[in-house]
Amino acid sequence: MHSESLKILLVVGALAAIAVVVPNTNSFLILLATRALAFAILVMSVDILLGYTGLPSLGQAAYLGVGAYMTAILATKYQFGLGYDFWLVVVFGILGGAALAAVFGLLAIRASGVYFLMITLALGQCVWGLAYRWNSLTGGDNGINLRERPKFGLDLSNEVTFFYVVFACFAVSLLLMYTLVRSPFGRSLAGIRERELRMKILGYNTWLHKYIAFIIAGAFGGLSGVLWAHTAGIVSPENVVLTTSVDALLMAVLGGAGTLIGGVIGSFIVFGLREYLSTIVPWWQYVLGIVYILTILYLPTGLMGIPERIRQRRASAQRRNDAKKLAPAAS
Amino acid sequence: MNWNFWIIQTFNGVSYGALLFLVGSGLSLIFGVMRIVNLSHGSYFLLGGYVALTVIWTTGSWLLAIPVAALTIALLGLAMERVFLRPLGFDPLRQVLLTVGFAFLFQQAALDIWTGNNFDINPPDALTKSIVVGGVYLPLYRVFMIGTALAIGVVLWLAMEKTRMGAAVRATVDDAQMARGVGVDTSRISMFIFALGAFLAALGGVIGGAFLGIYPGLDFEILPLAFAVVIIGGMGSLGGAAIGALLVGLADNFGKALFPEISYFTLYAPMALILAVKPTGLFGRE
Incomplete structure (x- = not known):
């Protein structure tokens, strides 16, 4: 239990550092961190499925899309969600993501492994197709521009205030998801990941467990979408396209699946590379591609798995040393 | 909406389907043999088109561009399978993620x-004419695609x-372990099939480049369509x-012509439904 509380302390410390340091930097870095935090909620929702339930989702952008489009359409068509009712939109976004996941889950949860990957891809493409083609509602290829951020006591058009709002939403999400995966429910999800048949034999309704996990992931995806819409100021089919789902999945793997916080690290690294490196060098995407490939080849447990690997290497080196010392004595 | 509309749309749909067959058949075989979803398949399509463009710019020969592009990309696929995918052994998820990493690299x-x-790939003049069948003008190039x-379909079959x-190959698709047991070199089969898949996708890129154009982003546009083909048809x-x-x-052609606002939805929703009911696709083997 000691190392667990140390880890929590480390995470809290790192987050506190972000909350203190980022607002004192320039607006470029503040926006970058805001984006990374908003997207990190989506990546963590992918991790709930991939890391804790063993379901690789390749259509998670759909839920971000629902939240984002809902926010944009309510704001531009009905002037709704630009005052205190912003928090209502947050609730709607969460419910919208959950509702979509409840529908999609009925289809997707039957499959597992690569088949789950493909069915979530197909479902994600359905949402993309609607966003791209349903001009009268979504603005088609051009998307929807949000002209202003909400104002209610707090003025969210102030980048630092907005950063803190996103940060707060992120922190609450992290806490909720952490509680979830540590709960008995989360434990049984991990059991399903390891060996579904055994869980079934033990009397667990594995379908229902996976279905609920899928809906919860969708709800957080919706929340991420609401925040993303106001962060980016524009919602377009780009947000629900296949590559966005791929990004979310790869960020989770890069940081380390099944760790939650790994997805956050992955999100920060990728957004950092993409938005910071791209201003310095033209070949930034090579770096991103190579980082992905090297991670998958050599670090299947992601960046969060590095300490564990070092420990194992040390332990095995230790064993080898002990064996050497013992060998002469034995002969 | 008269008869002409239906005939022309059907013809366009069939010729588009011909192109999708080139991309989809390779993807399907790769899935059947290796049980992986090759997310860089769209990149092979796009790169095939680009290599063909380079050949056309340097030699001026469209006919030469087809085999050169297809073989170049087949070699690329072969190298990718040997050097990166094979060492991962049987680990579909990591292999799939690896192919995405490559898709990003290829994009850049x-x-x-x-x-x-x-860019447009311009076919020879002889293929840009139209033929008239029963009062309907049919572009010769689409006939050529079909x-x-x-x-290709007959040769493959x-x-x-x-x-x-x-x-x-069929034995490997049905049961790779048993195939290995009776002495089939499944490692060589998967290398061969991966190269063949890349070859077919690149061929599709060269041929499709004439009417889709060749542009950045085409790779991830064609990929989901190829998936739809594989899933509806059955993997392997x-x-x-x-x-x-x-x-x-x-479905793509009539969807766009009849219900433009929900055209992609009418394509992908049936795909999701088929997957949910029969994960191996309509004609896939259990």
Whole structure:
């Protein structure tokens, strides 16, 4: 239990550092961190499925899309969600993501492994197709521009205030998801990941467990979408396209699946590379591609798995040393 | 909406389906043999088109561009399978993620080498004419596409059904472990199939480049369509890929013509439904 509380302390410390340091930097870095935090909620929702339930989702952008489009359409068509009712939109976004996941889950949860990957891809493409083609509602290829951020006591058009709002939403999400995966429910999800048949034999309704996990992931995806819409100021089919789902999945793997916080690290690294490196060098995407490939080849447990690997290497080196010392004595 | 509309739309749908067959059949075979979803398949399509452009710019020969592009990309696929995918062993999720990593690399490489401009691959003049059948003008190039896909389909079918190699491939699709047990070199089969898939996708890129154009982003546009073909047809089944390609080609064309606002939805929703009811696709083997 000691190392667990140390880890929590480390995470809290790192987050506190972000909350203190980022607002004192320039607006470029503040926006970058805001984006990374908003997207990190989506990546963590992918991790709930991939890391804790063993379901690789390749259509998670759909839920971000629902939240984002809902926010944009309510704001531009009905002037709704630009005052205190912003928090209502947050609730709607969460419910919208959950509702979509409840529908999609009925289809997707039957499959597992690569088949789950493909069915979530197909479902994600359905949402993309609607966003791209349903001009009268979504603005088609051009998307929807949000002209202003909400104002209610707090003025969210102030980048630092907005950063803190996103940060707060992120922190609450992290806490909720952490509680979830540590709960008995989360434990049984991990059991399903390891060996579904055994869980079934033990009397667990594995379908229902996976279905609920899928809906919860969708709800957080919706929340991420609401925040993303106001962060980016524009919602377009780009947000629900296949590559966005791929990004979310790869960020989770890069940081380390099944760790939650790994997805956050992955999100920060990728957004950092993409938005910071791209201003310095033209070949930034090579770096991103190579980082992905090297991670998958050599670090299947992601960046969060590095300490564990070092420990194992040390332990095995230790064993080898002990064996050497013992060998002469034995002969 | 008279008869002409239906005939022309059907013809367009079938010719689009012919193109999708080239991309989808390779993807389907790769899935059948290796149980992985190759997310860099769209990149092979796009890179095939780009290599063909380079050949056309340097030699001026469209006919030469087809084999050169297809073989170059086949070699690329072969190298990728040997050097990166094979060492991962049987780990589909990591292999799939690896192919995405490569798709991003290829995207950037294509942007650097061929810039971000839109290009068209211009076929020889002889193929740009139209023929008139019963008062309907049919572009000759689309007829050529259908012919190519048919020819490729027949050759593939003969190779799969009548040769020893084909039998080994089918055995691997059905049960890789058993195939290995009776002495089939499944590692070589998967190398061969991966290269063949890349070859077919690149061929599709060259041929499709004439009417889709060649531009950045095309790779991830064609990929989900190829998936739809594979899923509707059934994974690892050549005949299924043909039927799937035809259905997707028609659904895409009629969807865009009849219900433009929900056209992609009418394509992907059935795909999701089929997957949910029968995960191996309509004609896939259990």
